[in-house]
Amino acid sequence: MQSNILEKALETIGSFCVEELAMTKHELAKYLNKIKQVFDLDELLRQEIDQREVVDYYVQSEAGYRFFHSSEGAIHLALNYDGKFDKEGYYGQAKIIQKHITELCPQRVLELGSGKGFNTIYLARKNKDVEFIGIDITHKYVKFAQTQSQGLANLHFVLGDFHKLNFVDESFDLVFEVESVCHAYDMSMVLSEIYRVLKPKGRFISFDGYRKAGFDQFDDKIKLAARLVEVAMAISRPWVIDDWLYLAQKIGFEILSVDELSEAIIPNLLKFQRLAKGYFKFPIFSRALLRILPPKLVKNSIAGLLMPFTIKAGAQGYYNIVLKRP
Numbered sequence: 001m002q003s004n005i006l007e008k009a010l011e012t013i014g015s016f017c018v019e020e021l022a023m024t025k026h027e028l029a030k031y032l033n034k035i036k037q038v039f040d041l042d043e044l045l046r047q048e049i050d051q052r053e054v055v056d057y058y059v060q061s062e063a064g065y066r067f068f069h070s071s072e073g074a075i076h077l078a079l080n081y082d083g084k085f086d087k088e089g090y091y092g093q094a095k096i097i098q099k100h101i102t103e104l105c106p107q108r109v110l111e112l113g114s115g116k117g118f119n120t121i122y123l124a125r126k127n128k129d130v131e132f133i134g135i136d137i138t139h140k141y142v143k144f145a146q147t148q149s150q151g152l153a154n155l156h157f158v159l160g161d162f163h164k165l166n167f168v169d170e171s172f173d174l175v176f177e178v179e180s181v182c183h184a185y186d187m188s189m190v191l192s193e194i195y196r197v198l199k200p201k202g203r204f205i206s207f208d209g210y211r212k213a214g215f216d217q218f219d220d221k222i223k224l225a226a227r228l229v230e231v232a233m234a235i236s237r238p239w240v241i242d243d244w245l246y247l248a249q250k251i252g253f254e255i256l257s258v259d260e261l262s263e264a265i266i267p268n269l270l271k272f273q274r275l276a277k278g279y280f281k282f283p284i285f286s287r288a289l290l291r292i293l294p295p296k297l298v299k300n301s302i303a304g305l306l307m308p309f310t311i312k313a314g315a316q317g318y319y320n321i322v323l324k325r326p
Contacts, residue, residue, distance in 0.1 A: 028221055028309050032142060034304055035228070037283040038290060044299075045227060047172050049236035051161075054183045057234035058115070058138045060294035068275055073116035073148065076179045076207070077318065078268040085267035093178045093207045093266070094119045096320060100205060101127055106173030110135070110197065112162040113180020117145030124155035135160030137181075167195045172197050176205040182235050187244065191251045198325040204253070206321045207261075210241035225306040226315045232302040241319060253323040262317045269308045276304035 035041070047053075058075070070090055078085065079092025083158060101109070101123065107130065111120045114134025124132045134154045136142050145157040159167060162177075163186060175194050184190045194204050207267045211226065218226075230238045279286055279301045290298050310316040 001151070004217050008102050008131055010034050010157045025219070025221065028225060028306075031277075031280070031305050031309075032221060032225065034280040034283070035305065038280065038286045039299070039302070041224075041228070044231050044302075047231060049231070049234050050185065054234045054237075054315045055138050057296045059140055061297040061300050062140070063294075064297050066299055068272075070118075073118045073144070075118070077265040079261060079264040080267040081121070081127075081264050082286070083267060089264075089268065090118070091122060093320075094122045096207075097176050097205055098123060098126060100174060100203060100322070101130065104173060104203065106130055106202075107123070108133070108172045108174075110165075110167070110172045110175045111175040112175065112194075113137075113183070114157060115141050115146050115180070116143060117141075117157055119176075119178055120155060121145070121149050121152065121155075124149070124152050128154055128280060130154060132156070133158065135162065135165075137161050150308050162193065165197050167197045169196055170202075171185050171197045173199055173202050174205065175202070176207075178207045179209070181206060182208045182210075182233075182238075185236060187237070187239060187249070188247060191253070195251050195253060195325055200325055202325050204323040204325075206323070207319070208321075209316055209318050210239050210244060212314055212317045213240060213242050215240055215315055218313065228304045229307050229310055232299045243319065245321070248321075248323055254326055256322040256324050257320075258322075259320045260317050261320055265318050266308065266311065269304075269311065271306035273308050276301040280305060 008210075069075065070087065072087075072090070076090070076093060078087065078089030080086055080089040087231050097119070102255035109123070109130055109132050111132070111134040114136045115138070117134055120132050120134040124130070134145060134155070134157045136145070136157070137159065139159060142157050142159050149155045149157060162181065163184065175198055181187070181190055198204060215223070215226070241258075245258065249255065279289070279298075307316070311318070
């Protein structure tokens with residue numbers, strides 16, 4: 001019964017798709033006000049986000065990802081370079097990682113925060129002679145990934161925390177993550193663990209979002225929107241890209257490349273924004289759904305509504321970073 005209510009409510013939200021909004025301060029102020037009519041912003045901004053909150057975020061958001069994002073199991077942003085959304089873009093990150101696999105010819109590859117296994121399953125099917133391991137702290141997702149990967153002898157999914165990797169030193173040729181390390185509560189610990197398990201000359205490939213340099217100089221409304229995006233997506237300790245790169249170098253990594261892919265995620269973000277605009281169109285309806293649906297699923301609509309603003313303004317960015325252990 002509850003499942004049917006959830007499905008009908010999600011379908012109702014999706015029916016309110018409207019035109020793409022203009023990226024203006026006036027529009028941002030308008031939609032920040034709409035959010036205030038539904039959510040207590042002070043309460044949102046005071047929220048403490050720990051690992052339990054991150055797990056709850058992904059468990060409660062699962063139906064939204066499945067209905068509105070990808071029925072195939074992708075829970076990351078699609079890369080569409082031509083300005084038009086296409087679900088084939090969900091393979092964009094994995095295809096970039098495949099280029100590194102072709103170049104390095106690794107024996108063992110580790111994915112951090114493997115979620116439902118979308119990326120690692122794709123890569124394991126293409127590289128039968130490479131051993132792949134995916135770790136995630138969400139038990140439900142690990143079980144799903146294990147089911148989806150049955151028959152792939154070169155792939156294993158296990159519960160694991162990237163703050164403390166349960167692997168011996170220098171045991172992987174390549175480690176990658178797609179939109180998971182942003183949830184770290186101790187980034188120094190995470191990067192140190194990655195460095196430890198990588199073999200000399202091994203690579204760490206990251207696809208993730210960061211605040212951009214000069215973030216503190218942005219308009220207060222943009223900074224508020226950025227923080228609301230982060231809170232809505234269970235990110236407790238956001239990093240400025242330059243600070244993250246400095247930390248990586250301090251730990252011992254060499255920076256091989258830093259590529260901004262913000263424009264490539266805009267088509268996917270605009271798809272989310274259309275759905276979110278539908279949710280916020282009628283505040284009374286929105287507040288009613290907030291009482292019915294899982295709260296973290298509903299909070300995701302905040303990120304959906306605001307992220308095109310913060311990306312277009314240059315306050316936040318999406319990057320592919322490649323590090324090397326010397």
